[in-house]
Amino acid sequence: MSEFRLPLGEWVSLLVNWLQDDGSGIFEAIGTVVETFSGGIEDGLSAVPVWLFIGAVAALGLWRKGWAFAGFCVLAFGVIVTTGFWDQTVETLALIISATVISLLMGVPLGIWSASSKRVETIVRPTLDFMQTMPAFVYLIPAAMLFGLGRVPGVLATVIFSMPPAVRLTALGIRQVNKEQVEAGISFGCTPAQLLFKVQIPGAMPSILAGVNQTIMMALSMVIIASMVGAGGLGNDVLAGISRLDVGLGFESGLGVVLLAIMLDRLTESFGERRAKRPKRGS
Amino acid sequence: MEVVSEAQAPDTVSGEEGRVRSGAAAEDKLVVRNLYKIFGNRPEVALQMLREGRDKDEILKETGQVVGVRDASFTVKKGEIFVIMGLSGSGKSTLIRLLNRLIEPSAGEVVVDGVNVAAMSKSKLLEMRRHDMSMVFQSFALLPQRTVLDNAAFGLEVRGVARDERERRAMEVLDQVGLASFAKSYPAQLSGGMQQRVGLARALASNPSIMLMDEAFSALDPLRRTEMQDVLVNLQREHSRTVIFVSHDLDEALRIGDRICIMEGGRVVQVGTSDDILERPADDYVRAFFRGVDVSKYMTAGTVAQKEQVTIFDRPEELVGGIHAALERLRLYDRDYGFVLDQHQKVLGVVSVESLIRCRETGAHRLRDALLPELGATVPSSLPIEDLIRIVVASPCPLPVVDENGRYVGAVTKTVLLTKLSKGVAP
Structure with missing residues (x-):
């Protein structure tokens, strides 16, 4: 009995090998699309002059959160620029944006679908649990095998890791829309599509935006790990700091990650807050 | 001469009204026949x-x-206000949802x-909901992210009416x-009564029959409710x-x-006019519903007790300076008396203001x-109304009502009691 070992690992690697051999065309196509998309975003972001970039973020911060936060943004970028991590930060931000966009494009519709169908939900839920609890590093291995080293496996591993909250919170939001509001929609003659776009999605918006916020934060943490397959950005420096036991480098690049995280979190969160406030009744 | 014409005028109006209603009685607008709704996966069984x-x-x-x-059958005539009444759980909300198939019969x-709505195709049903039958909800069910105007125009928007027109x-x-x-306001900026006016406007916009x-008016305070009924x-x-x-x-019905x-x-x-039902109630349930005298027999101190009536103070032992706070609260709510409760609601x-x-x-x-x-003598919540009356009349202050464990459930005042009784006898 003790001699028997379930060769699960072998099966998975066989599967990946098979995908590598017979599905290379598909993966190449996916790779090209992702590479073009995320490369485009990075080129776009790095084409913006530093001062304009900082000014734009500060203005956004001023609009959403007020003077104090705008000041914080300027200060944070000041630290990033003067410690020499500007290019890496922009690279990381580009990775986050492309991974988040892909996650949302897949996650939000999947969330809507699983909110409306019990059967879909029973498949989606355990899958999401699997995606979230499997150690993040593990995705990197097949991703790198199928797509080679570089930005693409990094972005795709990040997508897998960061998509669950978008799906979950979208489904939750749709399910929590006031029952009588949905009934009102139906009773005034909404088709299923009208009901979705005029009643359910607007009603679920606060929850969906909370999902967007979560997705971005998950993407940020994964993008750092993804530097192990050569995704680039601040993660490279963190990794270099670890491998060289360079505390200073590790701290500086790590601080860049922290500052970026705070800004992204507060800004995206503020969009959800405002919408969440409106439905409250004042009498 | 003037006196005569004045006296005649209202007579004619009510006569006409009566005629309109009885004339309309000939035409059946909506007929429900042997309607059933079973919730569950095996309705046939x-x-x-x-x-x-x-x-x-x-x-x-x-x-x-x-x-x-189960087996609901009735006919609603054109132009009438048909009230479906019952206690919670009697199936009235389910029944009304069967009429526009928010719930499938x-x-x-x-x-x-x-035309039989229950057997209608999806597209016919959609047409009917868009043009002929609209609905107003208890919780108003306005869409919070839309302005009042956009809410009112919702049905027309769904129907595809151009923006200017709708x-x-x-x-x-x-x-x-x-x-x-x-x-241009948002629903959240309006009071409950105003929100339900928007709900009403939304339902009227498509000019349904x-x-x-x-x-629709249950969530409103009594004053607003009467206003909305008008x-x-x-x-x-x-x-x-x-x-x-x-x-x-009951009042509303x-x-x-x-x-x-x-x-x-x-x-x-x-099913019948209020007079029909009052004079010839079908069974004891209906009788209990409508005959105030009977209802008051079933009423006890517990059913008439009101929580809001008199201010309450918690945990007197720990309150240093509790006297000032108590005075302040009595003044704030403009009361002469207040009950003192311990942390177990006893x-x-x-x-009184004087004693404080x-x-x-x-x-x-x-x-x-x-x-x-x-x-400060308490009244058990199971005390029948008849016995309660004597005590309330004799008491200078509101009477605290307690449950079987001696916990505070509310208070009875002369005004509360009279209001409840007069409601019961009103029809």
Whole structure:
């Protein structure tokens, strides 16, 4: 009995090998699309002059959160620029944006679908649990095998890791829309599509935006790990700091990650807050 | 001469009104025949059992199927306000949702203008909901992210009416309900009564011939409720719409209903004008509903006790300076007396403004020192109303009502008691 070992690992690697051999065309196509998309975003972001970039973020911060936060943004970028991590930060931000966009494009519709169908939900839920609890590093291995080293496996591993909250919170939001509001929609003659776009999605918006916020934060943490397959950005420096036991480098690049995280979190969160406030009744 | 014509005028009006109503009586707008709703995965089994004469509880126990509505049949005439009444759980909200198929009927027919809604195709049903039958909800169910105008125009928007046209029409109905100046506001900025006016405007915008109203005014305070009932009745008179109104409020049913349908346990017990039902109630349930004298027999101190009536103070022992706080609260709520409760909600006694002031002057700190020894006797919540009356009349202050564990459940004052009694006897 003790001699028997379930060769699960072998099966998975066989599967990946098979995908590598017979599905290379598909993966190449996916790779090209992702590479073009995320490369485009990075080129776009790095084409913006530093001062304009900082000014734009500060203005956004001023609009959403007020003077104090705008000041914080300027200060944070000041630290990033003067410690020499500007290019890496922009690279990381580009990775986050492309991974988040892909996650949302897949996650939000999947969330809507699983909110409306019990059967879909029973498949989606355990899958999401699997995606979230499997150690993040593990995705990197097949991703790198199928797509080679570089930005693409990094972005795709990040997508897998960061998509669950978008799906979950979208489904939750749709399910929590006031029952009588949905009934009102139906009773005034909404088709299923009208009901979705005029009643359910607007009603679920606060929850969906909370999902967007979560997705971005998950993407940020994964993008750092993804530097192990050569995704680039601040993660490279963190990794270099670890491998060289360079505390200073590790701290500086790590601080860049922290500052970026705070800004992204507060800004995206503020969009959800405002919408969440409106439905409250004042009498 | 003038006196005579004045006396005649209202007579003629009411005569005409009566004629309009009885004339309309000839035309059936909506006919419900043997309508059933079973909640669960095996409705046929439950239907079969119902036909065999088994009752609701048996079916639930044996099959897990819940009987929502059973064998409902009635006819609603064109232009009347038809009130469906019953206690919560009687199936009235389910019944009204079967009429526009928000809930799919399990068996039976809903015939509107000669067409069976229960057997309608999806597209026909959509057309009917868009043009002919609209609904008003208890919680208003406005869309919070839309302005009042966009909410009112919702039905027309769904129907595909162009923006200019639907906004013009929405302004028209908002004007009818007196909210034209709030068109650009959001629902959250309006009071409950105003929000329901928007709900009403939304339902009126598509100019439907039937309006379904599910406890539409139940969430409003009594004053607003009467006001909204007037709005509804006036609008209905002007356009002779057919209104089907679900309510659990007796006053409301008597006030606005041309005919009333009483439901109990998913069954329609009786349908008729309020006079019919008052004079010839079908059974004890209906009688208990309508005959105030009988109702007051079933009422006890617990059913009339009100929580808001008198201020309460918690945990007197720990309150240093509790006297000042107590005085402040009595002044704030403009009361002469207040109850003192301990942390287990047990009534310790009654304080008055005078006793508190006296205490403050003598320098006592504890709220207990201000208790009035001669007052503060409690009334058990099971005490029948007849016995309660004598005690309430004799008491100078509100009476605290307690449950079987001695916990405070509310208070009875002369005013509260009189209001409750007069309501019970009113019809």
